[in-house]
Amino acid sequence: MQEDIKEKRYIYGPVPSRRLGFSLGVDLVPYKVCTYDCIYCQLGKTIKKTIQRKEYIERREILLQIGKALLTKQKIDFITFSGSGEPTLNTGIGFLIRETKRLTNIPVAVITNGSLLYNEKVRKSLLEADLVVPSLDAARERTFKFINRPPSSLKFDNIVRGLLEFRKEFRGKIWLEIMLVKDVNNSAEEVKLFESIIGKAAFDRIQLNTVVRPPCVISTLPLGIQELRKIKNIFGEKCEIVSDFKKELQKTTFRKNAERILEMIKRRPVTVQDISASLGLNRNEVVKYLDIFRKNGKIKILNFKGKHYYGAR
Numbered sequence: 001m002q003e004d005i006k007e008k009r010y011i012y013g014p015v016p017s018r019r020l021g022f023s024l025g026v027d028l029v030p031y032k033v034c035t036y037d038c039i040y041c042q043l044g045k046t047i048k049k050t051i052q053r054k055e056y057i058e059r060r061e062i063l064l065q066i067g068k069a070l071l072t073k074q075k076i077d078f079i080t081f082s083g084s085g086e087p088t089l090n091t092g093i094g095f096l097i098r099e100t101k102r103l104t105n106i107p108v109a110v111i112t113n114g115s116l117l118y119n120e121k122v123r124k125s126l127l128e129a130d131l132v133v134p135s136l137d138a139a140r141e142r143t144f145k146f147i148n149r150p151p152s153s154l155k156f157d158n159i160v161r162g163l164l165e166f167r168k169e170f171r172g173k174i175w176l177e178i179m180l181v182k183d184v185n186n187s188a189e190e191v192k193l194f195e196s197i198i199g200k201a202a203f204d205r206i207q208l209n210t211v212v213r214p215p216c217v218i219s220t221l222p223l224g225i226q227e228l229r230k231i232k233n234i235f236g237e238k239c240e241i242v243s244d245f246k247k248e249l250q251k252t253t254f255r256k257n258a259e260r261i262l263e264m265i266k267r268r269p270v271t272v273q274d275i276s277a278s279l280g281l282n283r284n285e286v287v288k289y290l291d292i293f294r295k296n297g298k299i300k301i302l303n304f305k306g307k308h309y310y311g312a313r
Helices: 002-007 059-071 093-103 120-125 141-148 156-169 188-198 225-235 253-267 272-279 283-295
Strands: 011-017 021-027 078-082 108-112 131-134 173-180 205-210 239-241 299-304 307-312
Touching: 011 059, 011 283, 021 059, 021 283, 059 093, 078 093, 093 108, 093 120, 120 156, 131 156, 141 156, 156 173, 173 225, 188 225, 205 225, 225 239, 253 272, 253 283, 253 307, 272 283, 272 307, 283 299
Parallel strands: 021 078, 078 108, 108 131, 131 173, 173 205, 205 239
Antiparallel strands: 011 021, 299 307
């Protein structure tokens, strides 16, 4: 069992993704090493907030684990570099994208908060990906500081500049995600500023998201569907509201892990960290299981002393 956990340490899934179908997730940095400490983050508070790029995890080991995952012949729609921190912090990301594409024809996606796209080296490292999904959660400096809580060295104007430069250079698809938080970045003024930024680049999709999983800051609230539709109409035909996952779940590893997690929850309320540590699953993977259970009415969320616990219904 311990040997299997070690083998799976840097990859997780395939798990159902609302945007990417069945996604094989790849962690390129240790848990919650990130450039931001977003108020809405489903994985909790950032442990190490940094813009220092280095090879946090040895690239050959990650590539080996991707190769082993491909041998299982499970349904995979995308190999996705995202995980539990900001993937572009790893200086090996360009190598890993290239080498992964040599192993398989499955498209490679990168989900990034976009904070380092002002760096030319970062932009070049992503050029061979098939799809990049960057985030833009604010349309001005003060909202940026409130919602993303970046290091003082990261400036909003540079974030936008990097995003627009990347659109000029990248030949693949870019789906720009905007995470909307009620009474934070959804005012008419903010939406108009978002619209002006979006209008400067030909993004393939604009994806509206909101808080659907327990956030880092409990007071962070979602927008209702009517509010999302109103903003979608303003942004135009390329804009979409991120929908729930609708494909049939795979019947192998996913079902087995689901049973193990539900069994834990039935015994006593547990946190994401409890489940991850006990079952040797990536925390981001655990969150996706819990999201499905919550929507199916199998579990409930309990808040105690600022922590989110999951209990059986």
